[in-house]
Amino acid sequence: MTDRRRINGPSDGTTPIVYAGVPKAKQLPPRAPDALRKIFLKTSLTPPATGSSFLELPSPAPAGTPTLKLTASVYGPRPLPPSAPFSPHARLTAELKFAPFSTPHKRRGYVRDAVERDLSVQLQNALVKSIKTAAYPKSGIDIFITVLDCEGGLDGDDDDGVEVGLMNVLAGAITCASAAVADAGIECVDLVSGGVAALVRRAPAGGDAMDVDLPAPVVVLDPSPADGGQVVSAAVVGYMAGRDEVTLLWTKGAMETADQGGDELDLLMDGAITTATAVRLVLNEAVKERLLLGIARSRLKKEGGGDVLMS
């Protein structure tokens, strides 16, 4: 179905590029399993919004390697339309959109798809517990996330393991949105940061991939889809470090709990929380920077700035 309100391409459709041979992928520098990548997080880059933020992971990125780039903007609290039923709490809505050029291989359409809907709902669930919604009755708070660029790994899971691309997008979106909510000056009980961990089985050096005795998977913090290795299972959490509460948990892949003799779930949860706690430090810095700027600005305003006289 064509979207008549946008300019569409040829009616027969177009095909993504097919390469003769495998394009040479830039090799990422090797990283220890518990080494985290650097994050760039800055608030107030969309001045018309009540609050906004921009996140980039990793930053700086090695040239030619994919990165995750997200912008978040928050509007509200603003009155709900008169047609909306009475609500004693603020109504939080989150909308996550991928830009058409954000994903590898194929261009995305503008029409919202199931993946975006799913991530939007997860994001909303992760954030709603951190906001004091009771402080804003009859109001709406809207969060918009735009994914400008992502690292890939969105193809879905197969026998070879699970993909962590969407989890990274969600974790980034949680952190970015929480910074934007704080930038908007909306009352929160805590900030939420997102963290991802995965159990990755790396191919033994020089060994045969079909080797019978595979190495045991190790917990990798902040895994990247471009890292390589077989991801056995992965988890993403939304974590409020100040209250030590997990607002969201999403896992993929097979794992065992303690009563089954395995400790994979615990390992993954601990790993994801460790990542989220580290991300929280970045979040704290970004919010602090914004706060100091706000204080400096309000001081400036008090000193100067008279009223305009209406003649």
Added chain:
Amino acid sequence: MESPAPAPALSFPPQTFQKLSPSSYLLRHLQATPPTRPSGRSPSAFREPTVHTNSLSHAHGSAVVRTGDTAVVCGVRAEILSLKYGDGKSQGRVTVLRSNEDEELMNDEEDGGEGELRSRNLIVTNLELGTGCSRDYHPGPPSDFAQTTTSRLHRLILSSTSSLISPSSLRIIHDDEIKAYWVLYIDVLCISLDGNVLDTAWASIIAALRSTRLPRAFWDADSESVLCDPEMKLGLQLGPLCFTASFGVVSTGAEEDGEEQDGSKVVILSDPDEFEEGVCEEAVMICIREGGTIARIEKGGGLLCGMEGLGECVRMARSRYETWEKAVRDAV
């Protein structure tokens, strides 16, 4: 009896004044000496642009352009349109012709190229405002404003005077027959909107197209499909550059009650921001092509700006062209 106490001077904080009476608020600023706009700019001042290119990893070309509080991201992505068997032969201009037909064909080629872009929809331009860039636009189907701005941008790209993209750089030819075309999807996302999105979006499109590198594509007869060489990247052949400059026009005498005042004069506001766009009814857009020729004028909404004013706009648009050209050249 009430004593005739002097009425207290009615005063508001500036923000309240702005909300209550936007047009008087703007006019009071413009009536001041020297005339200043609410943003602190002088009427003829444009906002300084910053341009960055190729910051996205999956687009073939991309640019981030910011002017003041308006920021856009443009990504160019190419996909392949395969033609049906034999369909490309008529487009390939390979038929051997007798000499007198040659000239006719050459002419046909010159303006027929643009028709090729149009008839096959090889350029797909879209502007997305539903990104939370402003409180007025929401995700979902594009608003009327987004649709009109998209179609203005699309017209600019395809217009014969700008002839920005030559169809020959989009053809994939094998044995003198066009086997397929590149289709360029140009998507502009507005990240932050504070007026005059057209100029910024247009500059981002130019910068992104200039930074676009497509892999070399060839026809593979064995698989009967187009394959690409992962190692070799080619830039697009772009025609002469052109840049737009937008203006808002307002009269200092035009109060809301419509009374004509003495000494009213027409003020042309360069690069209007969101607030000024809301107040100014008359808008002028001038597109200047390399060399200073006018490629397009769009003007509407009022009669304040006559030929004199238009000449002034053209002069300012020419100097704006230089600014954009330098910013884009430095970035790519």
